Amino acid sequence: MRITGLGHAGMFIETTGGTILCDPVVKPSFYGSWFVFPDNRALDWERYGNADFLYISHRHRDHFDPWLLETYVRKDIEVLLPEYPTDDLEQDLRKLGYDNITYTRAGEIIQRGDLKLMITPLRAPSDGPIGDSSLSVDDGTASILNQNDSHPLDLEKLLAFGKPEAYFTQFSGAIWWPMVYDLPQDAKVNFAHLKREAQHKRAMFYIEKVDAPHVYPMAGPPMFLRDDLFRYNGLGEHNDSIFTDQAQFLARMKEEAPQYAGHVFIPGTVVTIANGEQTVEQTLYTEAEIDRMFTDKWGYLEEQRASRQDEIRAEEASRAPVLPPDEMLAELKAWWEPLLRRGRIFREGVGGPVRMTIGELDLCVDFPKAKVREYAGEETSYWFTIPADLVSTNIAEHEIDWSNSIFLSLQFQAGRVGKFNEFIYTFFKCLSRDRIEYVENWYAEQSDVTEDIQLEDWVVQRRCPHLRADLSKTGKIEGDVLTCSLHDWKWDLKTGKCLSTLGHPIRASQVEDDLHKAATTPAA
DSSP: OEEEEEETTEEEEEETTEEEEESOOOSOBTTTTEEESSOOTTSOHHHHTTOSEEEOOOSOTTTOOHHHHHHHSOTTSEEEEOOOSSOHHHHHHHHTTOOOEEEOOTTOEEEETTEEEEEEEEOSTTSTTTOEEEEEEEOSSOEEEEEETOOOSOHHHHHTTOOOSEEEEEOSOOOOTTTTBOOOHHHHHHHHHHHHHHHHHHHHHHHHHHOOSEEEEESOOEEEOSTTTGGGSTTOTTSOOOOOOHHHHHHHHHHHOTTSEEOOOOTTEEEEEETTEEEEEESSSOHHHHHHHHHTHHHHHHHHHHHOHHHHHHHHHTSOOOOOHHHHHHHHHHHHHHHHHHOHHHHHHHOSEEEEEETTEEEEEETTTTEEEEOOSOOOSEEEEEOHHHHHHHHHTTOSOSTTTTGGGTOSEEEESSSBOHHHHHHTTOOSHHHHHHHHHHHHHTTOOOOEEEETTEEEESBOTTTOOBHHHHEEEETTEEEETTTTEEEETTTTEESSBSSOOOOEEEHHHHHHHHHHSOOO
């Protein structure tokens, strides 16, 4: 088996049963904000576009590039479609002319001669754009796991496919916190450090659980080449950003888990697995060029910024004309109010008005009343400032996922009083009837927390209140604080209060208290 890195999460897998093109991206994404690091334009895209199978892990635009697919990937390719609750990804692909679609099933093996494939989808509201997935591949000569951006809860089921010899996984997550927030600079620096630590711990959790001998960190970081975002590359010019690079991650992994061999996996990296042995070579860049990308990163980024401004200008020119404030308000009102009326759990979860300043329009999304109206000067705990051309474009394109467009662009500002509120950002990922109804039902089903487990001296509900992870496997207690290692959410066990966001309380009691109650309760 041979695996070629195509940049970011992209890879080309050559097997005894055919070739698989995974998540190919070359154009900047999220309104011209994210560029593939390092530059992958010189790859042989004609060759990779002639693959036997196409696998798009999820809809995020740093994994799904319509331009590249239309330009290079043949229309009769067999598409391996993850099993998602809504058909948004399928419709995106069909619009591009891809109709040879294989509908995979969660955890089921697809057999093509000696080639075995399995796609493991995730379906929670916070999994990518309501859906994320991983790809397991075994052709009889080697077995690999492309976990991509996904954070699977049931690793036993995933690894039942077979023990991977090579493990490809996200290590530098995609998020806008805390860079866009209205915070003092020292707070941004502190929160950025905490976010990087949480991302690192999650990546290491999976590396140790998967236990593959060779690890290939991928799916990040991006290059920010817009002038207004350039400072957020890597750890940031002021140490207030969250994007650890491959060299930094591998150096730390070597210290913490030297039993695993870590490798830089960038455009042109070729991994060959034969007879249980792995060789790694680079076919696009020289060793000196690679070394400079990481040791003189800002110099490399400056060169990229200088040479790619035409792409940024072209993206900006493609945006829709800015709507007048009254038209924009009318459009958003007609679009969002029917969804708000269907979203009872969203309305209760947000619990108050959210202010949005969009160019000259100052509006309020009144979640409790399911109304979109002009801002009336009331106190709000959450507020956004967003360029009017981005919102106008999302309206023109009826973009149902503003996380997969405006928010990941980092071209906005946000503020809040108090904790993060998951329901706000989830609502902005659910701007269609299908999505709002699915997520409402999903949240309703999470109320089943009847099963308990014991962790150290505490009895807690088995399922994490965030995404129902099995806390017997992901929970860790330090003092009176429980941490779920998948997303680093924390709870005060004495009160059950979530320390990471509003809502999401946990049921917990100390074992000694339970024993004391049992001993002092009179027999019936």
